[in-house]
Amino acid sequence: MRLLEREQGLDTVRRALDGLRADGTVLTAVTGTPGTGRSAFLDAVAAHAEQAGCVVRRARGSRLARGLFLGDPAAPLPDPTARPLVLLVDDLQWAGEPALARLSVLLADPGPGRLFLVVAVCEGEFAAETPGVQDVLLRADHVVRTGPLGPQGVGALLREHGHVLADGQVRAWHRATGGNPALVTSLLERLDRAERPARARLLDLARARPAPWRLRSRVAAALTGHPDSVGRLAACAALLGGGAPTSVLARLAELDPGEADRAAGALSALGWAADRWTPPVLWDCVREAAEEGVALTDRGRLHRRAAELLYVAGEPAERVVRHVMEVGPGAWTGAAGLLRDSACELWRLGDDALAARGLRRALREFPPDSPRRGDLLTALADVEREADTSAMLRHVGQALPLLGTVEERAAIVSCVPLTLFLSAPHAVAELLELAGAGHTPRTPAAAGADAGAAGRARATAGTGAVAAAAVPGAPRARHPGPRLEARVRLAGLGDPAAHDDAVDRLRNLAPVPDAGPDDAALRELTAVLVFAGTHGGRLRADEVARRTRWLLEHDPASAVARYTACALTIACAAVAETGEPARCWLDMALETARGRGDRRLLTAVLSWRALTAVHEGRPADARADARRACAAFPDPGRDPSADAPEDHDWLTVLALTSVAVETGDAWLAERLRDRLAQGPGAGQPVCRLALRVLRIPLTPERELPVVVADLLDAARHAQAAGWCNRILFPVDLWCVPLLLRVGDPEAALRLLADACDRARRFGAPGALGRILRMWGTVVRGRYALSLLSESVAVLRPSSNRLELGRSLTAYGNRMRAAGRPGHEEILAEADRIAEATGEAVLRRWTEVRQPLPPGAPPYADAPVACGTLSDTERRVASLVALGHTNQDAADALGVTRRAVEKILTRLYQRLEVDGRSGLVPAVRRMAGRAAFGTGVLADRL
Numbered sequence: 001m002r003l004l005e006r007e008q009g010l011d012t013v014r015r016a017l018d019g020l021r022a023d024g025t026v027l028t029a030v031t032g033t034p035g036t037g038r039s040a041f042l043d044a045v046a047a048h049a050e051q052a053g054c055v056v057r058r059a060r061g062s063r064l065a066r067g068l069f070l071g072d073p074a075a076p077l078p079d080p081t082a083r084p085l086v087l088l089v090d091d092l093q094w095a096g097e098p099a100l101a102r103l104s105v106l107l108a109d110p111g112p113g114r115l116f117l118v119v120a121v122c123e124g125e126f127a128a129e130t131p132g133v134q135d136v137l138l139r140a141d142h143v144v145r146t147g148p149l150g151p152q153g154v155g156a157l158l159r160e161h162g163h164v165l166a167d168g169q170v171r172a173w174h175r176a177t178g179g180n181p182a183l184v185t186s187l188l189e190r191l192d193r194a195e196r197p198a199r200a201r202l203l204d205l206a207r208a209r210p211a212p213w214r215l216r217s218r219v220a221a222a223l224t225g226h227p228d229s230v231g232r233l234a235a236c237a238a239l240l241g242g243g244a245p246t247s248v249l250a251r252l253a254e255l256d257p258g259e260a261d262r263a264a265g266a267l268s269a270l271g272w273a274a275d276r277w278t279p280p281v282l283w284d285c286v287r288e289a290a291e292e293g294v295a296l297t298d299r300g301r302l303h304r305r306a307a308e309l310l311y312v313a314g315e316p317a318e319r320v321v322r323h324v325m326e327v328g329p330g331a332w333t334g335a336a337g338l339l340r341d342s343a344c345e346l347w348r349l350g351d352d353a354l355a356a357r358g359l360r361r362a363l364r365e366f367p368p369d370s371p372r373r374g375d376l377l378t379a380l381a382d383v384e385r386e387a388d389t390s391a392m393l394r395h396v397g398q399a400l401p402l403l404g405t406v407e408e409r410a411a412i413v414s415c416v417p418l419t420l421f422l423s424a425p426h427a428v429a430e431l432l433e434l435a436g437a438g439h440t441p442r443t444p445a446a447a448g449a450d451a452g453a454a455g456r457a458r459a460t461a462g463t464g465a466v467a468a469a470a471v472p473g474a475p476r477a478r479h480p481g482p483r484l485e486a487r488v489r490l491a492g493l494g495d496p497a498a499h500d501d502a503v504d505r506l507r508n509l510a511p512v513p514d515a516g517p518d519d520a521a522l523r524e525l526t527a528v529l530v531f532a533g534t535h536g537g538r539l540r541a542d543e544v545a546r547r548t549r550w551l552l553e554h555d556p557a558s559a560v561a562r563y564t565a566c567a568l569t570i571a572c573a574a575v576a577e578t579g580e581p582a583r584c585w586l587d588m589a590l591e592t593a594r595g596r597g598d599r600r601l602l603t604a605v606l607s608w609r610a611l612t613a614v615h616e617g618r619p620a621d622a623r624a625d626a627r628r629a630c631a632a633f634p635d636p637g638r639d640p641s642a643d644a645p646e647d648h649d650w651l652t653v654l655a656l657t658s659v660a661v662e663t664g665d666a667w668l669a670e671r672l673r674d675r676l677a678q679g680p681g682a683g684q685p686v687c688r689l690a691l692r693v694l695r696i697p698l699t700p701e702r703e704l705p706v707v708v709a710d711l712l713d714a715a716r717h718a719q720a721a722g723w724c725n726r727i728l729f730p731v732d733l734w735c736v737p738l739l740l741r742v743g744d745p746e747a748a749l750r751l752l753a754d755a756c757d758r759a760r761r762f763g764a765p766g767a768l769g770r771i772l773r774m775w776g777t778v779v780r781g782r783y784a785l786s787l788l789s790e791s792v793a794v795l796r797p798s799s800n801r802l803e804l805g806r807s808l809t810a811y812g813n814r815m816r817a818a819g820r821p822g823h824e825e826i827l828a829e830a831d832r833i834a835e836a837t838g839e840a841v842l843r844r845w846t847e848v849r850q851p852l853p854p855g856a857p858p859y860a861d862a863p864v865a866c867g868t869l870s871d872t873e874r875r876v877a878s879l880v881a882l883g884h885t886n887q888d889a890a891d892a893l894g895v896t897r898r899a900v901e902k903i904l905t906r907l908y909q910r911l912e913v914d915g916r917s918g919l920v921p922a923v924r925r926m927a928g929r930a931a932f933g934t935g936v937l938a939d940r941l
Contacts, residue, residue: 003044004181005153006037009144013045013118016142017052020084020114027107029137030120032146033271034222035182038120041146042088045118049086054116056086061094063221084114092119092136093127100132107139124270126225148179148271157181161188163202172203178271178279186215187281211285219285226266229255233263235294237274238287240306241319246275248309252302304332311338317345321358329364336365336372340379347383355383374402378412385417386562386600393420393431400434409435414483417563418524421490422650428491435484482521486528486565494720499536502529506547527551527565527572534572534762535725541764544576552581557588562604567651570608574615575727577766579799582612603629604652611655611728615766617802619663619931620844626659630671650686654729657690661734664934669694689714689724693734704742708735712751726758727767733936736774748778766803769795773807774936776814785814792826805833806932834928841927842878869910876903880916881923 003010009030016026032038046056089095095103106115119136121128137143149157154177155170165173177183187206223231232253240249250260267274277283291299307323321342324335339362346355359380366372377399384392396416403409413435421428489505492498506529509522530547533539551569560566566589573582586609593602606629613622629652653676660669673694676687692711699707715731718724726732732751739748752775759768769791776787788811795804812826869877872893879889886904890897904919913919 003037003040004156005149006041006044006146009041009146010044010048012142012144014048017049017054017084017086017116020116025107025115025117026142027136027140028116028118028142028144029140030118030144030146031123031137033123033180033269034125034218035180036146036148036271037181038122038146039090040181041144042090042118042120046086046088049116054084054086056088058088058090061089061091061096061099063091063094063224084116086116086118089117089119092121093125093130093133095133097132100130100136103136104132107136122222124266125222126266149181149184150174150179153181154179154184157184158188163188165202169203176203176207176279177281180271180279180282182215182218183279183281186212186285189214207281207284211288215285216289219282219289222270227263229253229259230263230266233260233274234267234272234286235290236302236306237267237277238283238290239302240310241277241283241287241322244275244310244315244319245313248313248315249274251309252306300327303327304335307338308334311342317342317349318351318354321346321354325357325361336362336376340376343379343383352383352387356380356387359383369402371402371404374399374408377402381412382415386598389417389420389563392416393428396431397434400431406435410484413487416487417561418486418490418528418565419563419567419650421487422493422568428487432488432491482519482525486521486525489525489532490528493532493535496536499532499538502532502536503538505529506533523551523555524565527555527568530572531568534575535719537758537761541576541762544572545578548573548576548578549581552578552585555585557585558592560589560592560601560605562601562649562652567604567608570612571651571725571728574608574612575725575762575764575767577615577764577799579616583609583616586612599632603632604649606632607652607655607659610659611651614659614662615800617766617800618840619802619934620841622659623663623665623668624844626656626663626665626668630656630668630675653686653690654724657693658729661693662935666697669697685718689718689731693731696734696738701741704738705744708738708742711735726755727762727764730755730767733771733774736778737936740778745778749775752778765794765798766800769798769800769807770803773803773810777810785811785818785820788814801833802837802931805830805837805928806935808833809929809932831925834932835921835924836928837931838924838927838929839882841931842882842924869907873903873907873910876900877907877919877923878927880904881920881927883920 013028016028020026030038030041042058046058049056089103092100103117103119106117119140121133121137127133151167151171151174154174155165155167158165158170158173173184173187177187187203189212190206190209191202223234233249233255236249236253237244240252246260246264247257249264250257253260253263255263264274272278272282272286294302303323303326307320307327310323311320321339324332324339324342327335329335339358343355343358343362346352346358359376362376363373363380366376377395381392381395381399384395393416396412399412400409403412413431416428416431489498489502506526509526509529526547530539530544530551534544548569551565552573555566555569570582570586586605589605590602590609593605606625610622610625610629613619613625656668656672659665660672673691676691676694689711692707692714696707696711711731712735715724715726715729719726724731732755736748736751739745739751752771756768756771756775759771762768772787772791772794776784776791779787788807791807792804792811795807798804808826808830812823812830815823815826875893876889879892880886884892886897886900890900893900904916907913907919908915911919911922913922
């Protein structure tokens, strides 16, 4: 093995050996802590000495015999004409007094001849402090210390064993081993040569396996000869896991302060920092040895004592919990309380997994019917709120019968994430009944399954409840009345009468809309009431937009979460075409999700933003956000533990499905279909309805009538269940082209007429104008012109310029076909909108090309609709249309500038434009028309 980062020490030895006088003696000492490569250094010295023509003799101190064989004391030394003698002595500290005395004699009176003596001493070992060893070290002419390797040395050592790692991974290995070559080698020995794990997992995989016998014997040997207090302090430090003050270690090891300081000094001399627990791999080995040498009862006692000391010393909660987990149930009466308090601190710090483990361990302290379990189950449900909603609902259900008062039960139900009462109606109906909020029969389920919501419960249920601190460490609702009312109403949306009641309650709740409540609980209730009024068609779009703007202004994006009222607010804002306030709030929420590093929340916010973009007529933005959201989910086929969209993520599922259908993105539809089919919620109502929609392109023509009827029936049940709004998720409009394909235009027109009536009552110009345009492209004659004319008039005040451009195009084409005057002006206006839309589409195309979402296909095709152009010509035209120079286009495409100029010449001829000034607007219009042609019935313009 190549000697790493020892060149300076070897140069010192080479110079000393080369400068050896004819009758001189040179002593060089090599020191270093255990495992830093002193023996390897002596090997390198021996190789150099042999090349230099010296006689090399080696000796090694024996730990067991405490001796060193140096040959016959009466043997003569080399004469002056002989070759120099190089004597290499390893582990001098174990040479024993006779050998050390012999070396002292040689050094005091070397006699004739040339002697080059190199001795290696292990720092920190007990025998290294003996007078004989220290006397030899004091006589040394040169001292070379073998310290730990740096990150580059560790990387080189890993490469020698066939592991080429990134810089960050090499630094992780260096931190884990402290740069100690023996520790790095011991980790590599634990890896099976046949294994090929991911490089990022190499270190974790090696540390998870037991330390090899060679390392454990070397660790035990290093402690040999030291007082018993050193071994006890090392064992306790290993047991505590690092970072504990010396005073805590001393109390656990039952040492007085003086003994503890001396023991800590002895460990520090070995390079082992007991208070900092460095290097960690070494302390892993010490812990293994310590745990094997302690009886089970003593081990439990030590862990219990360690937990008590760490808790009293104010150490981090995660360190306390790990020790309590090692104490058997019933062995310590204070375990449950300490685990609960520590779990709350862990939950606050974001370590949900360890907090949940601690609370589950605390539950083992009590029998199933103990009231104390109610408190712990409530805390566990809080911890699982975002990570595992199914487990959270189960634990809330288990806790409710154990809580003593109605107020406590109302408080815990009031803190269940809000939108779960919309998408998990069976589970939440039972929770509401257990909480005393009333129960009535459920409505039919979506597709005949269990999508039914709990029946209508009285809106006043729980309004007089008082907040109860049932969940330790979690903020209980200050107004559980409004919170519980919000959940009861959301679970009861299946009752049509609940919609009118919600609107009445909303208007009584905030008589002055612009001066609504500041309290979070009342804002939550307001969001539910607005959603109920929107879902039932009892509120007009202008009122919904006004109220959602107020909610977005007062609900901070920094507090965004997946299952809170903000999902309802965004859904209402999207269908009411709220516009800029919703976009700004979502942009801030996206930054919050990225700052937290929460992949699930990031996926949810991206999908909400994509849904808003679809309803605002920005398909390129919607497609880009939806692709990023869907690509964030790993492949469940390769990783069974991977996340996938669940039924509880109802708005995420519906949003991504809407974008896939409206933009015609085949990759997005396929990716989402695979995730939903393989995910845990594949059989649940929301995911099942989305899968029906996404599988339509795969359905054979002969089966379309049955599929359409089944899809419409499922959508009706879903709307009755309270979670599927026909404006938010327009399944009936998506069925219109299918009915036209199977030759049933009458059914298609009935769907359009019903959708138009709903849109007129709601009053959102974008939705109404779109339906009128679709209707006008299905019928013929003057009725079609009337519908298209109304569509244009309705869409003019709307911010949805895409739909206006589509309607103008369809209206102008129909007028031209009918020979009506004025079609030129209408089509010219459509071209201007197409040019503006095309610029936005092209700009988004250049932005999303790099970086790509993980697993997403490259955006290779430029969004320019012209069948006569090649892919390269479309890309060049798109880049030039955005103002890029010829050189910019050449760099982006990886071709020469001359090639771009030739392509532009062909483009001018094919598109019949005069140079660059004519090409730019022409290409933008082409991109805009391509956007006009995507979506439902957009091919009939």
